Amino acid sequence: MQIRLARYSGFCFGVRRAIQLAMDAVQKGEEVYSLGELIHNPQFVQELRAKGLRVASAAQELHNSVVIIRSHGISKEEYNVLVKQGNTIIDATCPYVSKTHDLIKQANAEGYPVIILGDPCHPEVIGMKSYGNSDTVVVSPNEELAPVMAKRLCVISQTTQKIEHLINLVSSLLPKVMDLKVHNTICLATGQRQIAGAELAKESDIMVVIGGKHSSNTKMLARLCSEYCPTIHIETGAELTPEIFVDKARIGLCAGASTPEAQIVEVYNKIMKINGEECPATGIQNIPLFKEESC
Numbered sequence: 001m002q003i004r005l006a007r008y009s010g011f012c013f014g015v016r017r018a019i020q021l022a023m024d025a026v027q028k029g030e031e032v033y034s035l036g037e038l039i040h041n042p043q044f045v046q047e048l049r050a051k052g053l054r055v056a057s058a059a060q061e062l063h064n065s066v067v068i069i070r071s072h073g074i075s076k077e078e079y080n081v082l083v084k085q086g087n088t089i090i091d092a093t094c095p096y097v098s099k100t101h102d103l104i105k106q107a108n109a110e111g112y113p114v115i116i117l118g119d120p121c122h123p124e125v126i127g128m129k130s131y132g133n134s135d136t137v138v139v140s141p142n143e144e145l146a147p148v149m150a151k152r153l154c155v156i157s158q159t160t161q162k163i164e165h166l167i168n169l170v171s172s173l174l175p176k177v178m179d180l181k182v183h184n185t186i187c188l189a190t191g192q193r194q195i196a197g198a199e200l201a202k203e204s205d206i207m208v209v210i211g212g213k214h215s216s217n218t219k220m221l222a223r224l225c226s227e228y229c230p231t232i233h234i235e236t237g238a239e240l241t242p243e244i245f246v247d248k249a250r251i252g253l254c255a256g257a258s259t260p261e262a263q264i265v266e267v268y269n270k271i272m273k274i275n276g277e278e279c280p281a282t283g284i285q286n287i288p289l290f291k292e293e294s295c
C-alpha cells in the first residue's frame with residue numbers, strides 16, 4: 001500500500017492567524033469568546049474550549065466581553081451590535097475575506113449591482129452580502145439565473161468556491177450584460193489545495209479527505225476528488241475500517257483549510273495500522289508528500 005499526502009493540506013494562513021490571535025488573548029488570562037465556532041472542526045474546537053476559549057452563538061449574547069471574529073468574518077449588523085454592547089473586538093477576519101467586503105462596497109459606490117457566487121447559508125457569504133446594498137444577490141454554484149435586465153453588474157466570489165463555478169457564472173452572464181466586472185476573489189490557498197487534491201486523486205485508488213463535516217472548503221475538496229476516484233470524507237481515523245481499503249493500493253490523503261496537522265497524522269497512522277505497518281508518523285513531515293509539477 002502506498003499512502004501519499006497532497007501538498008497544501010491542513011491549516012491555511014487565515015485559520016492559523018485566527019487561532020494564534022485567539023490563543024494569545026486566552027493566554028493573557030482574559031475571558032475570550034469566539035462568535036460562532038472558531039473553525040469548522042469539532043475536535044479542534046473542543047481542544048480550544050479546554051484551553052479556555054468560549055463560544056457564543058449570537059452577537060446579542062455578548063456584553064463587555066473580549067470577542068474574536070473568526071476568519072469567515074461577520075455581518076456589518078453583527079459588528080455594530082458587538083460595538084454597541086461594549087465588547088472589545090479582536091478581528092481575525094481573513095484579509096482575503098475583508099477584501100471581498102471592500103470590493104462589494106466599491107462596486108456599489110461605482111453603481112454596479114453585485115452578484116455574490118457562493119453558498120447563501122455560509123457565514124462568510126452572509127457577512128459579504130451585508131456589505132452590499134439592497135440590489136446585492138447571492139447565486140449558488142450552478143443555480144439557474146433569473147432573467148438578467150441589468151446593463152452593468154459586478155461578480156464577486158466566496159473565497160472557497162471552485163474556479164469552474166465562477167467561470168460558468170461569468171460565461172452565462174457575458175452574453176446578457178454589456179458592462180460586466182468580475183473579481184476573482186477565490187483565495188490562493190483554496191485554489192492550490194484543490195489543484196493538489198485533484199492531481200493526487202487522478203493517481204490514487206481511493207482518496208481520504210480529512211476535515212470537519214461542516215467545513216465548506218473540505219466538502220468542496222471531497223466533491224472535487226470524487227470526480228477522479230472513490231472518495232471518503234472523514235473527521236478522524238475512527239471512521240476508517242479495513243474493508244474501505246480492500247483492493248486499494250494507492251491511497252491519497254488531503255485535508256481542508258481548517259484541519260489541524262495532528263488529525264492528518266492520526267488518520268495516516270490509522271491507515272498504516274490497518275495495513276499492518278508498525279512505524280507511526282510523529283509529525284506531518286513523516287508523511288510522504290505527493291509532488292506533482294503542476295501544483
Ligand code: SF4
Nearest residue numbers: 012014094096159187
Ligand atoms: S481559505 Fe483562504 S480566505 Fe479562507 S481563511 Fe483560509 S486563507 Fe483566508
